[in-house]
Amino acid sequence: MNIVVVGGSRGIGKAIATQLAGDGNQVLIVGRNRETLENTVKEIGKNASFYQADITKEVDSLALAEYVKTEFVIDGLVLSAAQFPRQETKKSVIEPDVAELSSILEANVVANYRFVKYLIPLLQKRIHPRIVIIGSTSGIRQDKGGVYGISKWALASYAYNLRDECKAYGIGVSLINPGGTFTETRVKKSGDDHSLLESSDFGILVSALFRMSPQAVMERVDIRPIAGDTY
Numbered sequence: 630m631n632i633v634v635v636g637g638s639r640g641i642g643k644a645i646a647t648q649l650a651g652d653g654n655q656v657l658i659v660g661r662n663r664e665t666l667e668n669t670v671k672e673i674g675k676n677a678s679f680y681q682a683d684i685t686k687e688v689d690s691l692a693l694a695e696y697v698k699t700e701f702v703i704d705g706l707v708l709s710a711a712q713f714p715r716q717e718t719k720k721s722v723i724e725p726d727v728a729e730l731s732s733i734l735e736a737n738v739v740a741n742y743r744f745v746k747y748l749i750p751l752l753q754k755r756i757h758p759r760i761v762i763i764g765s766t767s768g769i770r771q772d773k774g775g776v777y778g779i780s781k782w783a784l785a786s787y788a789y790n791l792r793d794e795c796k797a798y799g800i801g802v803s804l805i806n807p808g809g810t811f812t813e814t815r816v817k818k819s820g821d822d823h824s825l826l827e828s829s830d831f832g833i834l835v836s837a838l839f840r841m842s843p844q845a846v847m848e849r850v851d852i853r854p855i856a857g858d859t860y
């Protein structure tokens with residue numbers, strides 16, 4: 630299969646792209662930083678290529694959709710890019726200013742909504758197309774989410790509605806909600822630190838999702854560390 634992983638150059642998206650490429654799929658990873666994209670493609674090795682784009686910019690999003698249309702026959706889309714809140718006020722819905730809320734909604738909801746709109750006509754032509762949306766447990770719990778939580782609740786609502794509407798197009802839509810996960814920016818304190826999830830957990834999960842029978846869809850999966858949400 631040919632799978633586009635937006636946010637595939639680092640973190641959870643990178644782990645997903647690495648696993649999918651290892652399974653023999655062609656992956657096109659998307660991110661803003663060219664050097665990171667180049668390094669990740671080198672690391673993944675064969676089956677990986679990249680496209681540099683800022684998904685929040687309409688012009689980039691459209692250019693990426695055009696590229697996919699002409700150069701990459703897409704079967705699957707994984708949406709893993711996100712904007713995170715400022716650390717100091719991350720649990721608050723009073724302190725962050727309106728501009729921060731707008732910008733986080735733009736990045737985590739509007740950008741994905743727009744890009745999917747461009748890709749639906751391409752995906753619906755394929756035999757067993759899938760869209761995988763990476764949400765967060767902040768999009769299902771009712772406290773401590775701050776403005777990021779608002780965006781992930783909106784994204785979850787979008788995913789549920791898209792799942793329903795895409796039945797008619799034969800496109801499977803999945804929402805994966807990670808709890809806290811180790812990435813390049815959330816690093817382990819020591820080798821036996823199990824307080825957060827491993828990024829590779831999402832590679833395993835999304836790999837399984839793409840290998841299930843074509844009529845099966847994982848509608849929503851929530852994954853937390855055994856200790857629960859640690860934020």
Ligand SMILES: NC(=O)c1ccc[n+]([C@@H]2O[C@H](COP(=O)([O-])OP(=O)(O)OC[C@H]3O[C@@H](n4cnc5c(N)ncnc54)[C@H](OP(=O)(O)O)[C@@H]3O)[C@@H](O)[C@H]2O)c1
Pocket residue numbers: 635636637638639640641642659660661662663665682683684685708709710711712736763764765766806807808809810811812813814815
């Ligand atoms: N890590 C966690 O603890 C955790 C927990 C719950 C949910 N999640 C969710 O999991 C997903 C991945 O998180 P992560 O921790 O793996 O993030 P990350 O390590 O910061 O990686 C984000 C990826 O998205 C790309 N990206 C960010 N903004 C972009 C934009 N505007 N256009 C294109 N690419 C963009 C980044 O590359 P560039 O910066 O080069 O663009 C990078 O490849 C997010 O949806 C996040 O909300 C993460």
